[in-house]
Amino acid sequence: MPEVVVVGAGIIGAACAEALTHAGLSVLVVDRGDPASGTTAAGEGNVLVSDKEPGPELALAIASRQEWPSVLERLQADVEWEPKGGLVVATTSLELLEKFAASQRDAGVEAIAVSSAEALELEPLLTPRVAGGVYYPDDAQLQPVLAATALLAAVRARGGEVRGGVTATGVRQAGARVVGLETSTGFIPCETVVNACGPWSGAFASAAGTPVEVLPRRGMILVTAPLPECVRHKVYDADYVGAVGSGEADLQTSTVVESTRGGTILIGSSRERIGFDGTIRVRVLQELAAKAVGLFPFLADVPVMRAYGGFRPYAPDHLPVIGADPRLQGLWHATGHEGAGIGLAASTGRLISELMTGRTPHVDAEPFQVGRNAVIGAAS
Structure with missing residues (x-):
């Protein structure tokens, strides 16, 4: 039984899964389509600091720009990384x-x-x-499908699993905690579910009974x-x-x-x-x-x-949604990055891993918390 099931095999889900397996957790990644075939496949591959005004997202972007080379060093894969400015x-x-x-x-x-x-x-x-x-x-570029594929390859190499063609339909609860994921191919028992469904995150969150405002x-x-x-x-x-x-x-x-x-x-x-x-x-x-x-x-x-x-x-307040859902123990979200997901993926994965394992976050996680009014207040 995996400890964590990540729903979504795009760049954000892949980065979360890679960081979690790097931290020693057992992970299964599921996606209703093929890995890296959704929003990630439609991206330009931008890793930018230039387009963000001072604030939490820029801080995350700066940290992620610094994190990407470390991640790529772990992957040892050609993802067409170009720090061209x-x-x-x-x-x-x-x-x-x-x-x-x-x-x-x-x-x-x-x-x-x-x-x-x-x-x-x-x-x-x-x-x-x-x-x-x-x-x-410091602006850079990579090929997003290659990057997501390399991240998922690292997950597999560490004993994790990636399954395409599996639609997540909700979570199974025991009291106020997650005990597994309901899917089109059957029930998957687990302790933790990460909602990394990109633009479909709002629909999955609603199916889980914990709506979030992601459009x-x-x-x-x-x-x-x-x-x-x-x-x-x-x-x-x-x-x-x-x-x-x-x-x-x-x-x-x-x-x-x-x-x-x-x-x-x-x-x-x-x-x-x-x-x-x-x-x-x-x-x-x-x-x-x-x-x-x-x-x-x-x-x-x-x-x-x-x-x-x-x-x-x-997300209505233009900030990613990263962290544990306060309404249901064991449900986490990593979504809402809009067009910056490729650039922010490295730090998002690291932040999810740090929060889940109780380590000190490398950036301030508070602005991205799931419980903020713009995310769950607007969705209720």
Whole structure:
């Protein structure tokens, strides 16, 4: 019998399982689909500190950026890790961007102001309309499916198990504690269940009788045909920060352009709360393409190979939900990371492991607690 069953084999569930097995616990991971086939497969692989305002999420992002190399050292796997840095640019006023960067510096982020000429030196194919920007050396990128797969391989190597095609339907309780997980393939006895279902976390929590307010937020990405090296960093416009922190349900787009090791260019990003409607909207793709060409004019002549989208787990207060559920002993949650799950996964897994085994957390866990009003008050 496993001590812990992690529900969800995306990057967050995989990171939690890897950290728990690294701490010596026996773990089973279940997913209704194939491992790393949901939100993780629809991600860009960003490991960012540049897009977060000072506060708990930035503290978690800084810690996770420091944690990822240690995790990758344990995994000994090629996940296309690229610590290439990020460049945020403005084509009009620099005032708001510079003010934001100054606040991040006070929180410990290395944020280097660059002139228009310096921005073009970093990215020669940028539009000459760029007024300047901020360079973030610590921004990085990895391939999320490879990373999740490597994390799960480590779980198996330590005696854990990963099962796809298993739908979690609820938990079985004895009094006010968990004694197992109910699934489409039968009952799994265990002491602890971790809800790492991403945008489906709210539905699973409700099925467990402990609702949490985690909603899907749709995002779309364009992928170009492979090219010689032409975009050296993750590059985005200053509007991206505002879109990340917004709670608006309506469509928002901002320019994000970055290359992959395979030579393709990823173009984002969009955000809209439309439930689990997976319809490809041409209008969204047109906005992404037009804004990307505005930042990198050469893209106007580059063919788009495909487009894909996914649902990100959105919490109303924009903070992940990490920790034990105060209403049911043995139920834990690791969700609500929205578009930052790849970057925050390393520290999320470590934090779950530390809290579950009684070790001192490496970051302040209080802001992410499950019992906060924005998470369970809104869901009740």
